[in-house]
């Protein structure tokens with residue numbers, strides 16, 4: 604039954620996406636909207652050619668709205684409040700907007716076009732997001748499907764540990780247009796000229812196939828940043844980090860920043876992996892654990908290789924997390940999770956809430 608519902612949702616979304624692409628094509632061929640004005644936060648006015656998406660219109664003026672999926676309508680991060688009546692919300696937007704957002708004019712800026720003078724509101728901090736030229740200074744395997752990518756920037760970047768950048772991938776092979784995807788910065792913010800990303804290969808993924816199979820040392824790229832709300836909050840509560848795969852990236856940055864600033868809150872880092880082959884930076888986190896009494900590293904393998912001599916925790920990360928929290932008893936906790944949507948939802952709904960972690964003390968970045 605669930606499978607049938609999922610298939611129906613996928614089919615309907617596919618049809619909506621195809622119809623939307625056809626409508627966009629005919630709109631571009633038939634209509635000429637001339638020059639139009641976009642007024643931003645009632646104080647800045649830009650004049651542009653009408654007809655492009657609001658997302659690309661703003662980007663052409665160097666105002667970068669978060670867009671982890673590169674405008675495909677599949678991340679829901681490009682929300683902007685539109686104060687002018689531009690018609691009803693599109694089917695491609697509905698799943699990403701709650702009732703309150705839809706009623707107050709919030710729209711996905713990659714799905715709507717600027718066809719007439721339009722007033723919009725965006726968070727002030729978006730004016731500070733920059734574009735950076737970057738050079739690939741190293742690209743190496745940290746597991747069989749995760750690469751560590753180090754980029755030298757032409758100028759310093761400011762970010763909070765845990766935030767992400769958007770990487771623009773050039774056209775290659777059958778990918779005719781450049782694509783943009785979000786990658787969390789895994790290096791600490793005091794390192795402003797060279798940033799590190801951890802990128803997991805998604806089979807047939809447009810950006811990750813490029814990064815894993817085509818990217819070369821010394822290649823020039825462009826990144827936008829920095830974005831995101833996934834950063835450490837000030838509090839005295841215990842910290843629970845949970846990550847799977849490349850979800851380790853922002854947590855690695857946060858842990859390094861905690862060491863630099865001397866934050867000594869009781870911290871548990873649960874890292875979920877299938878086998879020993881999926882573990883990375885083990886020495887780094889073991890060293891932090893050895894040097895800092897308050898820091899505990901808990902890698903857990905769900906399917907350890909038969910020939911491995913793994914002596915650590917085994918099982919699904921949800922079960923391992925549950926058993927640690929049960930043993931610790933009642934504590935005030937703040938949780939930071941990063942990785943696949945399924946892992947995050949399972950940890951939040953089946954474990955963290957059960958152990959009384961308040962919803963406003965749970966932060967996450969869902970990859971994918």
Ligand SMILES: Cc1cc2nc3c(=O)[nH]c(=O)nc-3n(C[C@H](O)[C@H](O)[C@H](O)COP(=O)(O)OP(=O)(O)OC[C@H]3O[C@@H](n4cnc5c(N)ncnc54)[C@H](O)[C@@H]3O)c2cc1C
Pocket residue numbers: 671678767784785786787788800801802803804805806807808809810811812831849850852853968969970971
């Ligand atoms: C805030 C944020 C931060 C992120 N940080 C990182 C990071 O540090 N490291 C990292 O590796 N990724 C990260 N991601 C995911 C990343 O942005 C891309 O979605 C991912 O790399 C896939 O891009 P692609 O172009 O290769 O795949 P696409 O061409 O976009 O997708 C191809 C197919 O794979 C599916 N898919 C997309 N992403 C995933 C996934 N992660 N797992 C499984 N299937 C997927 C799609 O549904 C599609 O069917 C982050 C995402 C967000 C929203």
Ligand code: FES
Pocket residue numbers: 669670671672673674675676677678679680681711712713714
């Ligand atoms: S950019 Fe991803 S939904 Fe708009």
